[in-house]
Amino acid sequence: SASQQGLIETKNTFTSKDGIEVNYYQYLPEEYETLEDASLPIVFGFHGGGNDAEMYVWSSGWAEVAADNDFMLVSVDQHVNLQEDNLDVIIELLNSLEEEYSFIDASRVYASGFSMGSIMSSLLGFTYDDTFAAISPTNAISFIDSTHGNIVPVFYNAGENSHFNLPFMMEGAKAEVSGYEIAISRVKKSGIDACDFNVILEKDNHDHDMAYLH
DSSP, X not given: OTGGGTEEEEEEXXXXXXXXXXXXXXXXXXXXXXXXXXXXXEEEEEOOTTOOHHHHHXXXXXXXXXXXXXXXXXXXXSOGGGTTTOTHHHHHHHHHHHHHOTTEEEEEEEEEEETHHHHHHHHHHHHTTTTOSEEEEESOOOOOOOTTOOOOOBOXXXXXXXXXXXXXXXXXXXXXXXXXXXXXXXXXXXXXXXXXXXXXXXXXXXXXOOTTOO
């Protein structure tokens, strides 16, 4: 349960300026009222088609990750209908949360999701590249140009035999990016033999300045 993880779980409804209602589950550390301003990252999670927001949180392990790493988690329910013309509703929701909780760090806003939720996270990240610090899509991704030309860091993962594994999908990608190489190998971790996908930069990037990758 959320309380066992040291989290407070609430189900909420947000209504956009155009009257669109969005249900979401929110997970906060129990001591959130004592947090300093702009001290906590926020991660938006998006479930796959046919799933729901609460099930996604617990089946994916995001609740445990949020508890262990001290960030706010927002899992948006039935978001698929927002993908066509209403992505801005998520930004409205973010703005509303930032007004309510001063501890949210606006420079550390992230999105992740699985399948259809993965599409949602990539659409948001590239469309609002001035808002999202990074995205982590899982088993699907939309290759679109970023709105403001910013480079959005992406941690992508998919099953080795999935049709949505990145090397397969990159065959059709046309992004002109240099300054890195991709190394694909195998690694054993926690008793699991897995495919390891590693992006190796040509120079150090300790200040997270990705401007030279163009």
